Amino acid sequence: MGEDTDATPTLNHHGFLPDHNYVTEADIISTVEFNHTGELLATGDKGGRVVIFQREPESQTEPFSQGEYNVYSTFQSHEPEFDYLKSLEIEEKINKIRWLPQQNAAHFLLSTNDKTVKLWKVSERDKRPEGYNLKDEEGRIKDLSTVTSLQVPVLKPVDLMVEVSPRRVFANAHTYHINSISVNSDYETYMSADDLRINLWHLDITDRSFNIVDIKPANMEDLTEVITAAEFHPHHCNLFVYSSSKGTLRLCDMREAALCDKHSKLFEEPEDPSAHSFFSEIISSVSDVKFSHSGRYLLTRDYLTAKVWDLNMESKPLETYQVHDYLRSKLCSLYENDCIFDKFECAWNGSDSVIMTGAYNNFFRMFDRNTKRDVTLEASRESSKPRAVLKPRRVCAAGGKRRKDDISVDSLDFTKKILHTAWHPTENIIAIAATNNLYIFQDKLSSEMH
């Protein structure tokens, strides 16, 4: 299941000093997303840039070698802005990218920073018309006396150019920081969620959005929870889910009311009172929520666990996976070094049989829901030569029995965190963002789902 994964050459995002530990903050990858076919992979970074990778078609000579991902286009999506009214700087960091399903030759994606969502059109140009009657090759108007005959302009092939243009800018709709965007299955609307509100937009209309969830209390001093993530159901365009900092999930139906403050379903696991600590609330905050491809399950990630919920059962999760339980006794130090606030994402594989999420020390974890087996892998240059097979890693308690290649909890590098991961929609290809580096791993055994 994950043991025989190939490493493609690491794609160093923008690092100019690969041999040094110094990382430009602007190069830190903040989001990763495959498009619906998996042909394109988009990453956003703290500097507001988006880099799109395209998978090369499989070569004819080696039918079993999978295509590799190469840079297709790079563009600046968001710039830093300043809110003069509040004297606040608005970061250009890309929080999320979501692709629209492809409807014509061009590709469209939504990218968002803390305040503004933008729709980008990515199109190819590989031909251009030549042979105008009134203009010459450089575009200058011809002297009419030199035109003696009429010609029909012809399309001549040119080197492939990828053009990116902003088609829509959805601004000024969020007082708080946007944490999620999600495209609806109706392909006409999408939602954007901030800490306290969720807005519904039409993709063609930028000057207006509908507020569908508002959990802001009348008195801000009564604030007890915020929205941490939100997503539309993959098939039912009226359903969406949002997670909260209290660890609850709410499924809402837009047919019930215009304002979906009242949930249709509330998914909550009662807290274990014996496990209560100063930090219980922080570690129960859900950092990411994802519907399964089938739409039947929900995957959530909180600080120490990943949980699979059945939409039909609200009282407790179906499955709970311990991502790094060895950190439970270290919460105080993790609070001091701010790591406890890290927001890890999670992902499903195409068949919903395996879930994946990141951890520290550039480790990421995969859990097979059927076999109940799990594996810890590392995304690092040293362990990922091209075509190398990844070795499973193990973290053992300090002073515990150590095997070779095991790493003790105290040696974990907490500055190397894998917050953003993505899984190809149909094949066993995963994209892992480790600070400013992007790793793409492919399963060489087969490209079919097991």
Added chain:
Amino acid sequence: MSAITAMDVNVEAKRILAVSISKLYASRTQRGGLRLHRSLLLSLVMRSARDIYHSSRESEAPIAAAPEEPMDTSSRAEEQTQLPEPESEPQPVANGAEAASEVSDSREEESDGETTEDKENVSPTRQSRKRRGKASAAPDFLPSKRARLEPGEERYAAPLGSCRTMAGESLTTLSLNRVIPAF
């Protein structure tokens, strides 16, 4: 709970409180503005730590309650130094324009016409929520912090009895939830 265990918990709680305060303070200067989620989590941790700190102190000195009943002005200054909020809150308040505009900005953001608590004019009945018990000197978990000027700022005379002491008093009784709108 034995006295030693209570002491450990107390020390832990104090440490967490100190760390939380410095985080809250640092988050004011963070790029991108105040993060609501983070501030909320910080305030939740602070509240747990504060509750544990209070309950463990009360278990240490349960008898001293009665004679301290009505809080008089002489002990106000001392009370002010007991809880961590007064130490750091008066600083931003005393630092003048910068903090005041931030406070009013975040309140603007949230008020929408609703009345917000005026920190300076808290009703005196709230003082009954103050802890009785031995007033200690400056809490040992905090480095001694004095109001200092941010670069480029000017000192202005803060009227005694309004800014410092009143803010300190009212802040001891402030619920931690108010930390969020205060920033």
